[in-house]
Amino acid sequence: MPSTTARLIAGGCAFAFALTTLLLGGCASMVPQTMALRTEWPAGLPLRSEIADVAFFPQVVLQCGPAALATVMVKAGVATTPDALAPMVFLPQREGSLQIDMLATPRRYGRVSYLLTTDSRAFTRLLIEVAAGNPVIVLQDLGVTGQSRWHYAVVVGYDYPAGMLYLRSGKSARLSLPFTMLEYTWKKSAYWAMVVMPPTAIPATADDTSYVESIHAMAHAAPRYPAPENGLVKVAYQAALERWPQSLAAAIGLANVYYDQGKLADAEGVLRDALARQPHSIIVLNNLAQTVSDLGRHDEALRLIDRATALAGVDGKFVEAVKQTRLLIQQRMQAN
Amino acid sequence: MQSIFKKLLCQILVIASIMMPFQTAQAGMIGAEQATSSTSAQAGRSDINNFLNRAETINQLQSMGIDPKAAKARVASMTNSEVNTLAGKINTLPAGADSGLVLLILVVFFIWYFAFNR
Numbered sequence: 001m002p003s004t005t006a007r008l009i010a011g012g013c014a015f016a017f018a019l020t021t022l023l024l025g026g027c028a029s030m031v032p033q034t035m036a037l038r039t040e041w042p043a044g045l046p047l048r049s050e051i052a053d054v055a056f057f058p059q060v061v062l063q064c065g066p067a068a069l070a071t072v073m074v075k076a077g078v079a080t081t082p083d084a085l086a087p088m089v090f091l092p093q094r095e096g097s098l099q100i101d102m103l104a105t106p107r108r109y110g111r112v113s114y115l116l117t118t119d120s121r122a123f124t125r126l127l128i129e130v131a132a133g134n135p136v137i138v139l140q141d142l143g144v145t146g147q148s149r150w151h152y153a154v155v156v157g158y159d160y161p162a163g164m165l166y167l168r169s170g171k172s173a174r175l176s177l178p179f180t181m182l183e184y185t186w187k188k189s190a191y192w193a194m195v196v197m198p199p200t201a202i203p204a205t206a207d208d209t210s211y212v213e214s215i216h217a218m219a220h221a222a223p224r225y226p227a228p229e230n231g232l233v234k235v236a237y238q239a240a241l242e243r244w245p246q247s248l249a250a251a252i253g254l255a256n257v258y259y260d261q262g263k264l265a266d267a268e269g270v271l272r273d274a275l276a277r278q279p280h281s282i283i284v285l286n287n288l289a290q291t292v293s294d295l296g297r298h299d300e301a302l303r304l305i306d307r308a309t310a311l312a313g314v315d316g317k318f319v320e321a322v323k324q325t326r327l328l329i330q331q332r333m334q335a336n
Numbered sequence: 337m338q339s340i341f342k343k344l345l346c347q348i349l350v351i352a353s354i355m356m357p358f359q360t361a362q363a364g365m366i367g368a369e370q371a372t373s374s375t376s377a378q379a380g381r382s383d384i385n386n387f388l389n390r391a392e393t394i395n396q397l398q399s400m401g402i403d404p405k406a407a408k409a410r411v412a413s414m415t416n417s418e419v420n421t422l423a424g425k426i427n428t429l430p431a432g433a434d435s436g437l438v439l440l441i442l443v444v445f446f447i448w449y450f451a452f453n454r
Contacts, residue, residue, distance in 0.1 A: 062433040088410060093400040096431025100422050104413040142434055152432040170434075189430065209372060213415075216369050221413035253368035283366045290364035318366060325364050 031183040033123035033191075041160070042124050049131040050157025050166060051075075056173040057082045064170060065089050065097025068137045068152040069105060071168050072196045075135055078109045096150060099139060099192060106196045107221035110232035114203050114214045115194050122191035123183060125205040130155055132204035134195045135168075141188035148188070155182075199236035208244040215240060215253060233257055241270075248274060252283055259291060267291045282308050282318045286325050293325075298333045305329055386416045389423035396426050 041047075055074045059067040059082070066082035066089050073080050088105045089097045103113040116125050116136065129136050136155045143149040153169035158179075165182050169175040186193075195203050199218075202211060219233045237254035240247060251274035258267035271288040278284060285308035293301035305326045312322045390411050397407035411419060422429070 064434065065432050068432075087406060091397075091400060091402070091426070091431060094427070094431040094433075096433030098422070098426070098429055098431055100414055100418045100429075101410060102432075104410065104418065107413045108409075139430065139432055141430075148430065149434040150430040150432040151434045213369075213372065217415045219368075220415070249368050249371040252366075252371055256365055256368055259365055281371075283371055287365050293364075318370070321366050328364060 031180045031187070033120065033187075034179045034183045036120070037123060037160075037179070040124075042128065045124075045127060046131055047160045048158070049127075050159075051130065051133055051135055054135050054154070054156045054168065056168050058171045058173070062095050063090060064152045065102060068154050068168070069097075069102055069196075071154045072135050072137055073106055073109065073111060076106070076111050076196045076198045078106070078111060080109070097152065102137065102152070103194060104221070107218040108225050110199060110218065110222050110225070112197045112199060112211075112214050112218050112236055113194055114197060114206060114211060115192075116203075116205060117207075117210070118191040118193070122193065123179075126155060126193055127158060128204050129195055130158060134197070134203055137194050137196075138182070138186050139189035139192040140182075140185035142185055150189070151185075199232040200239050202239060202243045208240070208247045209249070212237075212240050212244075212247055212249040212253065215250070219253065219257070234261075246277055248278055248281055248284070252287065255287060255291070259287075264291055264295050268295065280311055282311050282316070282322065285311070286318065286322050289329065290325050293329045293332060298329055298336065301329045302326075302333070382416070382420075386419060389419045392423050393419055393426070396424075400426065 053075070055071055057067045057070050063082055063086060066085040069085050069089060070080055070082045073085070085105060088108065089101045091098060091101070103115065106113045116122065116129065126136050126138070137152055138155055140151045140153060141148050142151050151170070153167045153175070155165055155167050156174075157166035158164065159166075160179075163178050163180075164176045165179060167175045167177055167182075169177075197203055215233070215236045218236060222233050234254065234257045237250050237257060240250040241254055244250060251270055255267040255270040255274070258264070258270065268288065268291050271284055271291060274281065274284045275288060285304050289301045289304035289308065292304060305322065308318075308322045309326060312319045393414075394404075394407045394411050397410060398404055402410070414422070
């Protein structure tokens with residue numbers, strides 16, 4: 001009799017041990033980034049952080065997209081509501097909101113949508129953005145039966161010692177979610193996460209190339225909408241150039257905005273700074289030649305465009321554009 | 337016969353009206369996007385593809401009950417690569433909608449949460 005009890009206890013222990021091993025082993029592969037954070041907590045990142053002044057819009061049926069978007073857009077300085085955004089974001093027939101519409105809509109308001117980099121450090125980036133005061137929209141899959149149930153929520157804070165993240169989600173103004181649970185549901189969207197920035201600010205984790213591309217995206221969308229939205233494009237390029245003075249794309253973008261506004265002297269100044277940093281940029285040389293020619297200094301423009309011609313080669317990407325600019329300058333010189 | 341011409345004309349007009357805003361305002365200035373994009377031959381091909389994808393996406397949004405003006409504005413605020421991703425996949429890409437959390441997840445994770453949660 002005692003032996004049976006002993007065997008039962010031993011069996012129970014073995015079972016519990018196996019279950020724990022399975023659970024822990026399974027967890028490690030199910031939530032790899034949460035596991036990585038245990039040993040690689042980023043230096044300098046606070047253990048607790050919560051953004052205080054984030055609005056909450058309780059979601060009505062199916063409208064988590066517009067609700068999440070309104071939450072972050074209000075933080076980025078847009079006076080809006082989920083109802084106002086729904087016609088731009090929500091797709092009635094899909095009974096939901098697509099990621100691309102989530103990214104596209106803030107641009108109409110002169111705000112920069114930025115998709116966070118989705119790699120093995122996505123969770124770290126999420127925390128860094130939240131600690132920097134930028135609420136992050138995440139796409140979660142809440143499905144359990146194999147069928148996906150996609151859901152947008154906004155991460156507004158975390159407490160690592162407690163193991164909790166805080167979200168505006170659905171009808172909860174401050175949903176507490178364990179790190180493991182957020183990652184498990186978030187992982188299925190390949191760690192899709194976005195922030196919406198006012199044009200004066202830059203996301204904490206942004207790199208210059210992808211962020212300046214996000215500004216280009218806004219620049220393409222914003223001019224379709226009335227001022228002051230289109231004026232914000234200039235501010236966004238200025239902020240990017242201040243943050244990354246070496247960014248060629250930001251300098252060219254800013255100079256083109258000035259040029260469009262007829263502020264040729266400002267455009268020239270920006271392009272000259274860019275040329276001092278990158279003397280072999282064909283785009284800068286071409287655009288500077290055009291600007292200088294517009295200012296009436298055709299001899300100087302011709303010298304610049306000749307430098308561009310030499311660099312453009314015979315079959316390069318900008319050969320045609322450079323040729324056109326040179327032709328224009330020559331025509332102007334002959335006309336004078 | 338007449339209706340075929342009408343249809344063709346409409347399609348051309350749709351494409352033309354989409355293309356218009358995407359042409360650069362000045363001939364002389366090279367756009368900032370060019371600083372990071374691919375070679376011109378590829379760019380030329382992908383431009384045409386992109387215009388077609390934009391037209392297709394606008395049509396698809398309209399067929400899903402979005403009014404023409406709103407559909408056009410939606411697509412106009414998307415980047416080329418976003419449009420290329422979306423074209424033909426509006427029905428399959430994830431559409432976020434659900435609220436709250438499914439009970440089963442809660443139960444599973446409740447156990448997990450008490451085992452460890454970070």
